[in-house]
Amino acid sequence: MRRKYVFLAILGLGGLAIALILIFQNQYSKTRPLSSAPPRIESTAEITQTSVPQISKNTQPIPEDTLVNPYDETNWWGHSVFYEIFVRSYSDSNGDGIGDFNGITAKLDYLNDGDPETTSDLGITALWLMPIFPASSYHGYDVTDYLAVNPEYGTMDDFKALLDAAHERGIRIIIDFVINHTSSEHPWFQSAMSATDSPYRDYYIWSDQNPGYVGPWNETVWHKSIRGDYYYGVFSSNMPDLNFRNQAVRDEIKKITSFWLTDVGVDGFRIDGARHLIEDGEVQVNTPETHQYLKEFYNLVKSINPRAMVVGEVWDSSFVSVKYVQDQEMDMVFDFDLSSAWIEGLNRRDATILGSSTMLEVQLFPINQMATFLTNHDMNRISDQLMGDEAALKAAASLLLTASGVPFVYYGEEIGMSGSKPDEQIRTPMQWTAAKDAGFSQDGKAWIALNSDYKKKNVDLQLKDPNSLLSTYRELIQMRQKTPALLVGDYQWIDTGFADVYAAVRQFEGQVIIILINLSDSPIRDFAFDLQVNLPAGNYSVTPLLGNGVMTPITVGSNGVIKAYQPLDELSSNARLILELKPVK
Ligand SMILES: [Ca+2]
Ligand SMILES: [Ca+2]
Ligand SMILES: [Ca+2]
CATH class of the missing domain: 3.90.400.10 (Oligo-1,6-glucosidase; Domain 2)
Structure with missing residues (x-):
């Protein structure tokens, strides 16, 4: 991985950028016109989100050229921060040891209380629920009935109540759609x-x-x-693949899709195992028939509700997965390469890996069609992958929530929950409090043993600590939501020449944000770097949105060049700075 990214970084990101921009110009021009107009410094103030968006089942056709407003509701996922929940492990409302819909409803105020004025909540704006259908296994990826909910999780009315309560708070809900296979017990x-x-x-x-x-x-x-x-059955003998060459199967999927979008009212789907849908004999992944079917499915979804969103799991190289969004088969696809590169870069404390990998993926994917994440329910938890290093976990959160793309946080990641495979161990109950069963359930009934560290690592404790990982996540998510440049702006990696200093600049309509992370445990002096921004020549003040100190002002030269900039004399160990440039009047 390191070799791949360093090689590509050196061998010509510039050339690649030009080639890819030419290739993607069509997509770009639809969503983000390449403008030659002078930057407008004041423009972001007018579009800053001030109220909770009203979420309704709007089935009006979507007008073109819609991403100019970063808070545009027709492409709502573009300004969302998603949170992935394993329902069985999140919150148990009735004391049977199994997490349920009512449990999630009870925790919505933790996720987002719907009031932009309060900052005590996490601030996420969308949920991905792992499978909620009746199923044979604890994880739910072997469905026995697509038109019902798992009775262990509650009733359909409970689920609809969760949907309504989430929508009231500006939170959308997408569900895991497991259609490559059923349970052998279906x-x-x-x-x-x-x-x-x-x-x-x-x-x-x-x-x-x-x-x-x-x-x-x-x-x-x-x-x-x-x-x-x-x-x-590609995954197991208990999960026989459906035959998508049979029209009757496609008709069933149609009926199921319509049911969830229209009768229930979910906001979209995460397509499980998307690259596996249709096989050509021994060619079993990414076949032309799979692409063709997903396009058909996408059109079906949009014909029912143009605002419903489709994100796909294509666990493959991003050069392969990007094809699924290039040809409008999905709105977004998860970027597994970027997850690996970020984890490797953080472990090696190598800013070049972090920056060049992010740059490559950003150039590869159309704007906001790349779903970014640190880990998901199939991977060892990020805390384990970073050896429980709190500074590295905060750096990871900072990368995820300041980069381009649409970020997904896996439940528990925000408090640094631990867990390594087998799978059950990366899906253990959420740690809410130091009480028995960690406030997840009661009377020791939790469906699986909790992590032994829950008394020291839980939501309750971290909410009270302004320096906790949870506080870091809250701060970053809320900052991202109110900063258009972080949501939908251009991303440019800044090669500082220092392996320990990650830097990037995000820009949207004259709003310029610089991100700096010291990856080392030592302070760093003399780290001045050059960068280029899309601003008129002149003097700018630099305000920290994250981090403290009085920052050196910036002089932007002709062509937006900034020479030898160093915001502070010393970048303290593990420092994280998010800086905004403002013109000096
Ligand atoms: Ca329960
Ligand atoms: Ca709030
Ligand atoms: Ca298949």
């Missing part, structure tokens, strides 16, 4: 396996003989049925 599969003349037989993929080939990670994909024939 009635469709049970029927299909029991009789070759079952109407559901062709919902799945069968072979009389074992074709013998293996899957993308050399796993068995052909599984012997009770009848002695074989069925295809």
Whole structure:
């Protein structure tokens, strides 16, 4: 990874940038016109968010050229911070040890109280709920009924109440959509396996003989049925793949999609295992048929509700995953390469890896179509990957929440919850308090043992500590939400020449934000660097939005060049600064 990014950084980010801008000019021009107009310094004040957006099921067609306003509601995900929740582990409202919808409703004020004036809440504006359907396994990725909710999580009315309460606070909810496969216990599969003349037989993929080939990670994909024939299941024998070549399956998905968007009113979907949908024999990922189907699905979603959002899990190189958004098959796709690069860069304390990787991905993806994250429910928790280093965790949060893209925070990440695989251990109950069951449940009934550190690491304690990781997340999320340049601005990595000093500049319509992170545990002096901004020549004051101190003013030269800038004599150990330039009148 390091070699890839350093190599690309050296070998010509400039050339690549020009090539990619040419390639993507069409997308860019639709959303963010390349303007030759002079920058307008005052413009951001007019568009700063002042109230909670009213979320309604608006099915009006979306006008073109919509991203000029960073808070535009037609592309709401572009100014959102998402939060991923494993419902089973978040909050148990009825004491059975299992997290539920009412539990999440009770915690909404922690996530976002709907009042922009208060800053005691985390400030996220969208939720991704891991699967909420009835399912065979604890994790829910093996669905047994697509038109109901998991009774362990509550009733459909409970879920609708959660949706309404979230919407009142300006929080949208997308649900995990697991359509590549069902559970082997789904009635469709049970029927299909029991009789070759079952109407559901062709919902799945069968072979009389074992074709013998293996899957993308050399796993068995052909599984012997009770009848002695074989069925295809890329993930496991308990998860038979649906046959999307069968129109009846597509019709079922249509019905299910319409149900969740229209009858229930969710705000979008996260497509699980999107690259696996349709196989061409031994070619099992990213097939043209998969791309074609996802386009069909995307058009279906938008025809039902143009404001519903689709984000895909394409766990692959970003050069592969970007294709899913380039051709309007999804609104966003998760960037797994960037997650790996950030974690590696933080562990090596190498600003070049952090900056060049971010730069590469930002150039690769159209604006706000890159879903960024540190980790998700399939990865060892970020705290474990950074060896529990609190400064590194704060740096990670700062990268995620100041970079381009649409950030996703995995529940518990904001308090530095620990956990390494097996999977159950990265999905343990949220640590709310130091009480028994960490305030997640009661009477020791939690469905799985809590992390042993919950008495020292929990929401309650960190809310009271202005220097806690949670306070850092709150501060960064709230700052991002009210700073257009951080939400939708251009991103430019600044190569400071110091491996320990990460720097970047974000710009939107004359708002210029500089981000600086000292990755080392030592103070740094003499770290002056050059940069270029889109501002008229002149003198500018520099105000810290994050961090303290009196910053050296800036003189912008012709062509926006700033020479040898150093905001402070000394950048203290692990310092994080977010600076805004303002013209001196
Ligand atoms: Ca419960
Ligand atoms: Ca608030
Ligand atoms: Ca498939």
